[in-house]
Amino acid sequence: MAFKYTYPAAVMMVGVLFGCTSESLQTSEGGSTSSTQSVSTSSKNHAPAIRSVKILPTAVSLDQQISVQADTFDPDADVVTYRYRWRVNGIVVPGETHSSFNAKTLKRGDRLSAEVTPYDGSTEGVPAVADAVVANTAPQVTQFLFEPTEVRVGDRVLLQVTGSDADEDPIDYRFRWWRNNSEVADGDVSELDTNGFAKGDTIVVEVTPSDPTSKGKSKISKPITILNSAPxxxxxxxxxxxxxxxxxxxxxxxxxxxxxxxxxxxxxxxxxxxxxxxxxxxxxxxxxxxxxxxxxxxxxxxxxxxxxxxxxxxxxxxxxxxxxxxxxxxxxxxxxxxxxxxxx
Missing domain, CATH: 2.60.40.10 (Immunoglobulins)
Structure with a gap:
């Protein structure tokens, strides 16, 4: 008597998923038997690869946060971390092992490089290097001080300005004065004569710093109001x-x-x-x-x-x-x- 055994579809699918194959063998009596053969599959980790790396900002200066950014691909979709090494003028900077760099150690003209090595938890990828040259840092206005602090008609208003330049360049200032939203003076004079002004007028000044290379950001004062004058x-x-x-x-x-x-x-x-x-x-x-x-x-x-x-x-x-x-x-x-x- 011959018997024929058929695998259920669900069992066949499990076999495929787990790397097994099944085949039907004929018996000497015309029947059939089945046997299972194991197929071994093995997966190999692939190292992550950096597609691009760059130092930010593009124009490196001493008044901004400096960092390095990498675009990485991992064939196995593993989580990728990074190892960082920073150099200034070819010399490794001790302690700088993060994606950001302390600009206080730099000066204008320095050549800065960041070496980034990707790591997926098992394998390190090929390091990539980004380079940048430290550019001029524009000066900035840090403080205003009006003299006198209370202004009356006829007073000469003097604006005391404090500024800073990370490159220690000399700073020049441009002053633009407004009376009631109308510009009344523009130049390098830090004083304004209020003869002809009236009680209640408002005065605003915009100060723009500059060094021999570039201009800094302008800063606008808070408005001051001309007060009542005594007879x-x-x-x-x-x-x-x-x-x-x-x-x-x-x-x-x-x-x-x-x-x-x-x-x-x-x-x-x-x-x-x-x-x-x-x-x-x-x-x-x-x-x-x-x-x-x-x-x-x-x-x-x-x-x-x-x-x-x-x-x-x-x-x-x-x-x-x-x-x-x-x-x-x-x-x-x-x-x-x-x-x-x-x-x-």
């Missing part, structure tokens, strides 16, 4: 009396053109001042003797104030028509803000 009393008290009266027309100027209000802070009894015109009148009587202090003020709408002090000295009764005023009175201009200026 100034420009008149001098009279040294004579008029028909038994002391009369003094106080005159003050305000740089911003503000309306002023006049007042007496210290005055002898009976002395009065017109708050709009500044005219002082004081009827003199025979009872007045000795020194009498006067302090007159001129104030603008923002309470910026100027004041003037002087003494009236009577060496004899007033009805003798003899009266003297010392010449050593002082003019003092001050603000409600911490700013103050003394004019003798």
């Amino acid at each position: 100034k009393i420009i008149s001098v008290p009279p040294s004579k009396i008029e028909k038994g009266r002391f009369v003094y027309s106080v005159s003050a100027k305000d740089p911003d053109g503000d309306q002023l209000a006049y007042a007496l802070e210290v005055a002898p009894p009976g002395m009065k001042i017109d708050k709009v015109t500044g005219r002082i009148e004081w009827p003199l009587t025979g009872k007045l003797v000795g020194n009498h202090k006067v302090r007159v003020t001129a104030t603008d709408g923002e309470q910026a104030k100027a004041f003037q002090e002087f003494d009236l000295t009577f060496s004899a009764p007033v009805n003798s028509s003899r009266m003297t005023i010392p010449k050593n009175f002082r003019l003092n201009t001050r603000l409600v803000t911490p700013f103050a200026a003394l004019v003798e």
